[in-house]
Amino acid sequence: MRDSRAIPGLDLHLDLDRHRKAASLEETLRDAVRGRRLEAGTRLPASRTLAADLGIARNVVADVYGRLVAEGWLEARVGAGTWVAERVGGAAATSGTEPAALLTRPGLDLRGGIPDASSFPRREWATAARRAALDLPASAFGYGPRFGSPALRATLAEYLGRTRGVWANGAGIAVTRGFGAALATVARALVSQGARRIAVEEYGHEAHRGILRAAGLDVVALAVDEDGAVISELAGLAVDAVLLTPAHQFPTGVALSPSRRLEVVAWAERSGALVIEDDYDGEFRYDRRAIGALQSLAPDLVVYLGTASKSLAPAVGLGWAVVPERLATGFAEQVAAVNGIADALNQSTLDAFMTAHEYDRTVRRRRAEYRSRRLLLEERVADALPGCRVSGMRAGLHCLIELPAGVDERAVTGAAAQLGVRFDGLGSFRLDASIGRAPRARRPPAMVAGYGAPAPHRFAAALDRAIAAIRAELGTSTATDRS
Amino acid sequence: MRDSRAIPGLDLHLDLDRHRKAASLEETLRDAVRGRRLEAGTRLPASRTLAADLGIARNVVADVYGRLVAEGWLEARVGAGTWVAERVGGAAATSGTEPAALLTRPGLDLRGGIPDASSFPRREWATAARRAALDLPASAFGYGPRFGSPALRATLAEYLGRTRGVWANGAGIAVTRGFGAALATVARALVSQGARRIAVEEYGHEAHRGILRAAGLDVVALAVDEDGAVISELAGLAVDAVLLTPAHQFPTGVALSPSRRLEVVAWAERSGALVIEDDYDGEFRYDRRAIGALQSLAPDLVVYLGTASKSLAPAVGLGWAVVPERLATGFAEQVAAVNGIADALNQSTLDAFMTAHEYDRTVRRRRAEYRSRRLLLEERVADALPGCRVSGMRAGLHCLIELPAGVDERAVTGAAAQLGVRFDGLGSFRLDASIGRAPRARRPPAMVAGYGAPAPHRFAAALDRAIAAIRAELGTSTATDRS
Numbered sequence: 001m002r003d004s005r006a007i008p009g010l011d012l013h014l015d016l017d018r019h020r021k022a023a024s025l026e027e028t029l030r031d032a033v034r035g036r037r038l039e040a041g042t043r044l045p046a047s048r049t050l051a052a053d054l055g056i057a058r059n060v061v062a063d064v065y066g067r068l069v070a071e072g073w074l075e076a077r078v079g080a081g082t083w084v085a086e087r088v089g090g091a092a093a094t095s096g097t098e099p100a101a102l103l104t105r106p107g108l109d110l111r112g113g114i115p116d117a118s119s120f121p122r123r124e125w126a127t128a129a130r131r132a133a134l135d136l137p138a139s140a141f142g143y144g145p146r147f148g149s150p151a152l153r154a155t156l157a158e159y160l161g162r163t164r165g166v167w168a169n170g171a172g173i174a175v176t177r178g179f180g181a182a183l184a185t186v187a188r189a190l191v192s193q194g195a196r197r198i199a200v201e202e203y204g205h206e207a208h209r210g211i212l213r214a215a216g217l218d219v220v221a222l223a224v225d226e227d228g229a230v231i232s233e234l235a236g237l238a239v240d241a242v243l244l245t246p247a248h249q250f251p252t253g254v255a256l257s258p259s260r261r262l263e264v265v266a267w268a269e270r271s272g273a274l275v276i277e278d279d280y281d282g283e284f285r286y287d288r289r290a291i292g293a294l295q296s297l298a299p300d301l302v303v304y305l306g307t308a309s310k311s312l313a314p315a316v317g318l319g320w321a322v323v324p325e326r327l328a329t330g331f332a333e334q335v336a337a338v339n340g341i342a343d344a345l346n347q348s349t350l351d352a353f354m355t356a357h358e359y360d361r362t363v364r365r366r367r368a369e370y371r372s373r374r375l376l377l378e379e380r381v382a383d384a385l386p387g388c389r390v391s392g393m394r395a396g397l398h399c400l401i402e403l404p405a406g407v408d409e410r411a412v413t414g415a416a417a418q419l420g421v422r423f424d425g426l427g428s429f430r431l432d433a434s435i436g437r438a439p440r441a442r443r444p445p446a447m448v449a450g451y452g453a454p455a456p457h458r459f460a461a462a463l464d465r466a467i468a469a470i471r472a473e474l475g476t477s478t479a480t481d482r483s
Numbered sequence: 484m485r486d487s488r489a490i491p492g493l494d495l496h497l498d499l500d501r502h503r504k505a506a507s508l509e510e511t512l513r514d515a516v517r518g519r520r521l522e523a524g525t526r527l528p529a530s531r532t533l534a535a536d537l538g539i540a541r542n543v544v545a546d547v548y549g550r551l552v553a554e555g556w557l558e559a560r561v562g563a564g565t566w567v568a569e570r571v572g573g574a575a576a577t578s579g580t581e582p583a584a585l586l587t588r589p590g591l592d593l594r595g596g597i598p599d600a601s602s603f604p605r606r607e608w609a610t611a612a613r614r615a616a617l618d619l620p621a622s623a624f625g626y627g628p629r630f631g632s633p634a635l636r637a638t639l640a641e642y643l644g645r646t647r648g649v650w651a652n653g654a655g656i657a658v659t660r661g662f663g664a665a666l667a668t669v670a671r672a673l674v675s676q677g678a679r680r681i682a683v684e685e686y687g688h689e690a691h692r693g694i695l696r697a698a699g700l701d702v703v704a705l706a707v708d709e710d711g712a713v714i715s716e717l718a719g720l721a722v723d724a725v726l727l728t729p730a731h732q733f734p735t736g737v738a739l740s741p742s743r744r745l746e747v748v749a750w751a752e753r754s755g756a757l758v759i760e761d762d763y764d765g766e767f768r769y770d771r772r773a774i775g776a777l778q779s780l781a782p783d784l785v786v787y788l789g790t791a792s793k794s795l796a797p798a799v800g801l802g803w804a805v806v807p808e809r810l811a812t813g814f815a816e817q818v819a820a821v822n823g824i825a826d827a828l829n830q831s832t833l834d835a836f837m838t839a840h841e842y843d844r845t846v847r848r849r850r851a852e853y854r855s856r857r858l859l860l861e862e863r864v865a866d867a868l869p870g871c872r873v874s875g876m877r878a879g880l881h882c883l884i885e886l887p888a889g890v891d892e893r894a895v896t897g898a899a900a901q902l903g904v905r906f907d908g909l910g911s912f913r914l915d916a917s918i919g920r921a922p923r924a925r926r927p928p929a930m931v932a933g934y935g936a937p938a939p940h941r942f943a944a945a946l947d948r949a950i951a952a953i954r955a956e957l958g959t960s961t962a963t964d965r966s
Contacts, residue, residue, distance in 0.1 A: 041620035084620075117624035122616045125828065129612030133605045137524035137567075138938070141600035141796040177660060177824060184821040207819075214820030309825070313624040317826020336690075337697030338667040341660060342792070343800020345608065346829045455621070 021056050026064045033073045033084050042084045044074065108421040108462035109453040112251050112398030113280065113310060118455035119366060120313050124358040125349070132348035140344045146335050148175025149344055152351040156320050159354060160306065164282050165292030167299040168322045174331065175347055178319040179280065179307040180211055183243075186276060186303050186321065187215035188337075189330030195240035195274075201229050202440070203252055203429045208243065208278075221431045223440060224249060228256030231263040234271075241274040246294040247282040251429050251448040253392015253399045261294055268301040274327065275302045281310045281396040283363045286371040290395070300324045308350065310397065310452075311363055317343075318350055370397060373451040373459055384467050387474065390449075397452030400426060403445040407473050412447055415469035423466050424448050504539050509547045516556045516567050524600075525567045527557070591904040591945035592936040595734050595881030596763065596793060601938035602849060603796050607841040608832070614839075615831035623827045629818050631658025632827055635834040639803050642837060643789065647765050648775030650782040651805045657814065658803055658830055662763065662790040663694055665804040666726075669759060669786050670698030671820075672813030678723035678757075684712050685923065686735055686912045691726065691761075700724075704914045706923060707732060711739030714746040717754075724757040729777040730765040734912050734931040736875020736882045744777055751784040757810065758785045764793045764879040766846045769854040773878070783807050791833065793880065793935075794846055800826075801833055853880060856934040856942055867950050870957065873932075880935030883909060886928040890956050895930055898952035906949050907931050 016024045032038040044050070047065055051058040065082050068074040076082040140149065147153065153170040160166035160173075176182035190198070198212055202221040209219045220237055223230040228249050234242060244264070246256040256264070268275050277294045285291075295304035299322075307319035323331045335341075353359055371394070378390045381401055392399035403409070409425025416423035426446040447470065454462045500507045515521040527533070530548055534541040548565050551557040559565040623632065630636065636653040643649035643656075659665035673681070681695055685704040692702045703720055706713040711732050717725060727747070729739040739747070751758050760777045768774075778787035782805075790802035806814045818824075836842055854877070861873045864884055875882035886892070892908025899906035909929040930953065937945045 039620050039622060041622045043618055043620070114625055117621040120621075120624055122619075126613040126616035129616060129828075129832070130609040133609035133612060135526055136605075136798065137522050137526075138600040138603075139522060139524045141603055141798040142597055142936075143792075143797045177826065181821050211820055214817075309626075313828075314626045314825040315619065315624040315827035315831075317824065317829055334697075337694055338664050341800065342797040343660065343826070343829060344798035345612075345796075345832075346800055346826060349612070349828075453625075 016054070021054065022060045022064055025054070025056075025061070026067060029064065029068060030073055033068075038084045040084050044082045044084070046081065108458060108465065110416070110421055110423045110450050110462055110466050111453065112424070112448045112450035113396075114450060114453040115310055115313055115366070115397065116369070116452055116455060117313060117315075119369065120315075121358060121362050124356070124362075125353060128353035128356060128358065129345075129349045131352045132345055135352075136344060136348050140348070142342075144342050144344050146332060146341075147173070148341060149347040149351060152347045152354075153320075155351050155354045159359070160293075160304070160320075160322065164279060164290070164306075165296040166304055166322055167296055168304075172322055172324075172328070174321045174323060174335065175341065176319045176321055177341055177343075178309055178314070178317055179278065179305055180207070182305045182307075182319050182321040183208060183276070183278075184211050184215060185331060185334045186305070186323075186327070187212050187217055188334040189327055190241055190274065191216045192330050192333065193327075197237070197239045199234060199237050199239040199242040200431065201244065201249060202431055203426065203443075204243075204245070204250060204431065205429070206431075209431060212243070219431070221440075224252055224254070226254055227260055228254050229260070229264075231256075231260045231267060234264070234267050234273075239273060241276060243276045243278060244294070245278045245280065247279055247291055248393060248396045250278075250280065250396075251398060251400070251426060253396070255291060255393055255395075256294070261297060264294070265298040265301060268298065274324075277302050277304050279304060279306050282306070283311050284367055284370060284397065285393070285395040286367065286374060287394040295322060300326065303327060311359070311366075316350065317346065369456060370452060374399065376460065377449060377451055377463060380463055380467055385470055385474070388470065391446075398448055398450040400446040401449050401470065403447065403470065404474065405444055407445050407470075409445050409447060412469050412473050415472045416466055419465040419469055421462055421465045421469065423469065499537070504537065505543045505547055508537070508539075508544070509550060512547065512551060513556055516551070521567045523567050527565045527567070529564065591941060591948065593899070593904055593906045593933050593945055593949050594936065595907070595931045595933035596879075597933060597936040598793055598796055598849070598880065599852070599935055599938060600796060600798075602852065603798075604841060604845050607839070607845075608836060611836035611839060611841065612828075612832045614835040615828055618835075619827060619831050623831070625825075627825050627827050629815060629824075630656070631824060632830040632834060635830045635837075638834050638837045642842070643776075643787075643803075643805070647762060647773070647789075648779040649787055649805055650779055651787075655807075655811070656803055656805050657818065658801060658824065660824055660826075661792055661797070661800055661802045662761065662788055663690065665788045665790075665802050666691060666759070666761075667694050667698060668814060668817045669788070669804065669806075669810070670695050670700055671817040672810055673724055673757065674699045675816065676810075676813050680720070680722045682717060682720050682722045682725040683914065684727065684732060685914055686909065686926075687726075687728070687733060687914065688912070689914075692914060695726070702914070704923075707735055707737070709737055710743055711737050712743070712747075714739075714743045714750060717747070717750050717756075722756060724759060726759045726761060727777070728761045728763065730762055730774055731768075731876060731879045733761075733763065733879075734881060734883070734909060736879070738774060738876055738878075739777070744780060747777070748781040748784060751781065757807075760785050760787050762787060762789050765789070766794050767850055767853060767880065768876070768878040769850065769857060770877040778805060783809065786810060794842070794849075799833065800829065852939060853935060857882065859943065860932060860934055860946060863946055863950055868953055868957070871953065874929075881931055881933040883929040884932050884953065886930065886953065887957065888927055890928050890953075892928050892930060895952050895956045898955045899949055902948040902952055904945055904948045904952065906952065 047061040048058050051061040065074060069076050073085060074082055075085045150170060152175055153173045156173050157168045157170050160168055195217065197218040197220060199220050199222045200209060201224050203224055212219050220239065222233050229244055246261065248255060264275055279293055282290055293304055295302040303324060304322035308316040374394055381388055381390050387404040389402045390399055391402055409427050413423055413425055426443060426448055530544040531541050534544045548557060552559050556568060557565050558568045633653060635658055636656045639656050640651045640653050643651055678700065680701040680703060682703050682705045683692060684707050686707055695702050703722065705716050712727055729744065731738060747758055762776055765773055765776065776787055778785040786807060787805040791799040857877055864871055864873050870887040872885045873882055874885055892910050896906055896908055909926060909931055
């Protein structure tokens with residue numbers, strides 16, 4: 001006799017043998033985790049709930065969970081419940097029932113610009129979503145304003161003015177589907193107004209360069225030094241716009257210096273070009289008050305782009321653009337060309353979340369957490385990596401670990417991967433597209449250390465492994481030097 | 484002495500005079516509604532809640548609400564609470580305190596293709612959003628798969644297979660930000676593969692044609708008759724693709740006949756062109772089982788596009804595309820070109836909503852409601868409009884009311900607007916872009932009657948006014964005929 005039913009809260013069907021429910025529950029769960037039908041991080045129902053749903057005793061379910069935790073398939077913590085454990089690679093997934101391979105804890109992520117998902121304010125977001133669903137005016141359920149919910153835009157205007165010094169009223173702000181969508185819209189609007197070429201910082205995200213190219217722009221590189229992007233190069237590049245990360249250069253971690261901020265504004269004024277300000281993590285500064293947005297210096301010349309992806313999580317799926325008058329028509333046309341955005345429920349959730357001050361609270365809480373990670377990172381590098389140096393402002397979710405000359409970044413990335421850590425070299429962010437001149441010298445080797453992504457209890461482990469990976473290569477390069 | 488505080492749940496500050504709280508609450512609310520700081524449809528806090536927050540007696544708040552309801556600023560219904568009333572135009576908003584103009588009930592909407600916001604399952608959506616926020620695996624908070632949440636894609640594959648006969652597994656489905664975003668992505672993918680021209684049905688949405696043109700396609704018209712789009716014309720149009728509404732032509736309301744379904748598949752096979760199936764309201768059929776999707780006949784030749792905007796509400800902001808192998812790479816590139824979609828919380832909410840069977844329940848409940856509206860509409864037209872005829876399948880959210888020759892659609896639209904009803908003529912959906920031949924004859928006059936949008940208690944009133952608007956013009960045209 002079999003008893004087939006779904007496990008509530010999981011996309012999983014149980015096909016339990018009535019005479020051995022405990023054993024078949026255990027087998028089903030183990031198979032589902034091993035076969036990755038249950039993804040790492042998935043929360044299991046409380047044993048009490050599952051027991052009630054299956055009509056078996058609670059201690060039977062608790063025993064099954066306990067055995068699977070012991071085997072390494074699940075993880076549990078008092079007060080936090082039980083979830084599917086993370087594992088290395090795909091090998092363990094298919095190699096029989098032996099979970100020995102699981103004892104190495106895997107999937108650590110030290111890439112830059114990724115916030116800690118484990119600290120996402122789930123309950124507060126759920127409350128905001130509930131309020132949005134219950135309170136959204138009936139008129140907002142239809143095809144809404146192209147620039148997004150007026151309420152959210154007003155809330156963002158207030159927030160950006162207060163925290164970043166951005167000049168905006170609700171009218172000039174557009175809610176977008178994250179930074180990428182905003183950048184794509186700006187780029188297409190520029191092209192529709194005749195733009196052909198854009199400068200980006202020599203080190204940055206290839207995904208952003210891809211978005212610009214897909215819109216039809218030629219993308220050229222602007223050098224970056226310890227004062228940020230080298231603005232004086234712009235005059236020689238004959239570009240219609242420049243994409244900058246003034247508050248916190250990604251990935252080198254420096255700020256655009258005050259004189260260069262004035263310089264870029266003067267250049268834009270003189271040349272009629274547009275500045276796109278990517279203010280992806282401007283909320284996070286640990287050693288002093290954050291520098292305000294470049295946009296506040298010249299609201300007519302700068303498009304300001306921000307996102308909830310770093311402050312909250314990419315899963316929120318929302319960003320914002322403050323669009324100057326001169327780009328407003330083109331921007332609106334490009335939004336219309338993809339039918340605008342009409343996820344009023346999601347936008348209203350973010351609005352409820354912000355007006356309940358949960359956004360501020362989340363940023364404050366995370367600022368404290370990231371700050372302590374940053375200090376730990378500096379300490380460990382100083383202790384364990386002679387000849388290496390941490391650089392970049394005490395801000396955001398990443399910094400550089402500068403390596404001695406001759407160390408191969410890619411070898412460090414490889415060594416880290418073997419230890420289960422994703423850890424990128426600076427060179428992987430480089431655009432080599434100098435125009436009409438000899439290619440620039442590469443910068444000395446460095447690793448981009450993102451300290452945002454790991455859960456708090458795993459950050460130290462991730463850091464230790466990254467340091468071990470660098471040490472291994474320091475040894476090699478020293479050995480090579482000696483030989 | 485003044486006592487300043489926010490009204491919880493509303494974006495509204497109260498500045499109450501302590502010695503006359505009731506009067507100042509009443510004035511503040513009236514001013515906020517009149518000045519449209521409180522939008523029509525906004526729900527007010529329960530009198531009990533607001534009284535507790537303000538520290539005044541509940542009956543004081545209830546009295547204030549009662550007076551404002553009596554004046555027409557607010558509406559109330561037992562069990563449904565109190566909300567801001569809808570009003571005509573902007574005049575009343577600024578013309579002093581006299582709400583007499585409000586007595587005409589305004590803002591009725593008989594446009595096609597808009598679902599009833601008042602029946603949106605707010606509580607069930609809130610529950611799904613809560614579950615999504617609490618249960619989303621930590622790994623899904625980051626930058627997710629470009630085609631969207633694997634869990635939602637699997638759920639959609641099951642749903643579309645079951646209800647629409649669509650051939651899909653999770654892999655071929657992409658979650659999109661509504662129909663418009665999906666169409667834009669498909670159009671750009673086509674252009675990137677060399678497509679230059681697309682046919683659309685002669686009657687349809689100008690917004691969709693705009694999206695196709697923005698992607699770089701020439702848009703040409705395909706005639707529509709009682710069997711749907713005239714497929715035989717395709718061979719002469721030299722197009723690379725065609726956009727069709729096979730299950731329920733918008734706005735004429737006919738279905739693509741069985742023989743034409745086969746004909747368009749044969750054409751696509753022969754010519755190498757692609758068929759884009761816009762299945763916007765395939766769930767709603769009232770007289771018989773719905774016809775399956777065209778995609779099921781030829782999954783390799785058809786891109787299937789669907790949306791939650793008609794079945795639930797545009798505010799959900801999600802749609803889906805089932806992409807054939809031949810377009811998969813181009814589609815993925817275009818998704819990448821705007822950085823994909825990563826609103827995992829929103830997607831997971833829809834998934835939780837669907838797996839809790841609330842999507843099915845909503846469709847079933849609305850089907851019953853829309854069916855009775857459709858029958859009422861047919862009855863009233865038969866009774867009150869001699870010489871007029873309802874046409875279009877008993878399906879979806881709209882039909883045609885065919886008018887006697889000589890009646891001016893635009894005059895009916897104008898007369899309806901004066902009665903506070905939005906009501907479009909068939910001609911406003913026409914694309915006049917015949918290529919290399921004499922323009923086609925216009926169809927006889929007809930109004931597109933959308934019966935989805937009004938709240939249930941207001942549908943009959945909206946219908947009566949639309950009928951009155953037509954009667955007014957019937958009289959005129961008869962008078963003209965006589966003269």
